[in-house]
Amino acid sequence: MKSEQQMVSMRGLEKSYGGVHVLQGIDLDVAPGEKLSVIGPSGSGKSTLLRILMTLEQPTKGFIEIEGEPLWDMRLNGRAIPADSKHLRRMRSKVGMVFQHFNLFPHMTVLRNVTSAPIHVLRISRDEAEARAHELLDKVGLGAKVDAYPSQLSGGQKQRVAIARALAMYPKIMLFDEVTSALDPELVGEVLGVLRELAHRTDMTMILVTHEIRFAREISDRVVFIDHGQIVEQGPPERIFAEPTETRTREFLKSILEA
């Protein structure tokens, strides 16, 4: 056992779809409680990285550990074998994810969106789940919307419900996949406000894929720039944004700030 256990550890992670190499050998460690922003051009593989961590997709090659335990493999008699669904479910319980397009359950009220998984997966009582859901929804400023259906909410409100829904599962790691990209500009602020609170007030490990450069700079402990499926550069946000060493990083930042 190392004295400093990494929350997430990736080695040589690769992903390809029919000859297209989306990720080409990613080595990355994320410390417990760290707030990490992943930036890069679209199609650079940032989202795939999150999706593999959430077990929505399987890596082609490489190795991932969460809290020192392999994610996609398990050990049997000292040998590594592909993870079975039981192992995946146990590992998955450590991770939560918020999606670009919210993916709320449209046939459920806001309250049921937030309570369903805790009741059916964590097996906590309905009363307890609802009490906790009210608390979380209050925190994201939607305490008055518990009985609304997702279609009655604005994009910003939907995304805040999605955040509450993910938090209700007590994840140790939260993944945010371009969570403000699908929002009208005037609604971005309310979602970033919630993220800011989370970043400052909790010791959850957070990995954000984002185009909100100013926001990433404000809340991240570290920024990773990915291009063509490789990590080009990483470091504290002050340095990455103020004096990037790589040309590609500079060009990307320039293009995104001009937009």
Next chain:
Amino acid sequence: MAYGACNVTFDWSIALETLPALLSALRITAFATVLGMLAAAVLGLVWAIARRSPKRMVSSLAGLAVEFIRSTPLLIQIYFLFYVLPEIGIVMSPMFTGVIALGLHYSAYLSEVYRAGVEGVPKGQWEAARALNLGRLETWRLVILPQALPPVVPAMGNYLIAMFKDTPMLSAITVLELLQTAKVIGAERFRYLEPLTLVGLLFLLLSLGASLLVRWGEGYLGKAQAR
């Protein structure tokens, strides 16, 4: 020939006399339809879910079974269940055989209907379910089916009507449903015109009524979806 044709005039008194027997046979027809539909609805769902199984064996077998059932005539399936199964020691009453045959046959069609419904559920819903760590069963029960089923209820209604109209095939294995009863009455009285006409009319009335219900249901569900 002209004389013979004149002889065939619709006799209302015969029609009225045979109506009670036909109405009671209608109960058998309705019973077979409802039970057959229930069996088809459950089995069709099993096919649809099996076809999406991550296990290749399960999904291919289910796909093959559905294809096989859809590509062979219902009447042959009915005969097979009724005449061949007893040879391997499985003996079922005509009515039970008929319900099983209707259920099996229509389950193949309903599995396609379910599949269309399931494919209409966005991929993001599956991903959200997985991100929330829901198991396979909970994902289907809590997330996918509640979204996949309402839009396909009208299509299911149409298959219910189709199945209703296929129940006369059960007369082939002596189930005393509408057609078989009409044939029996015809043989007794040497008059087929009135009982067969009445049977046709009963099917027409009920099918029309059911179509109207389905259309009304479509509108109702359409509004519920828009919510």
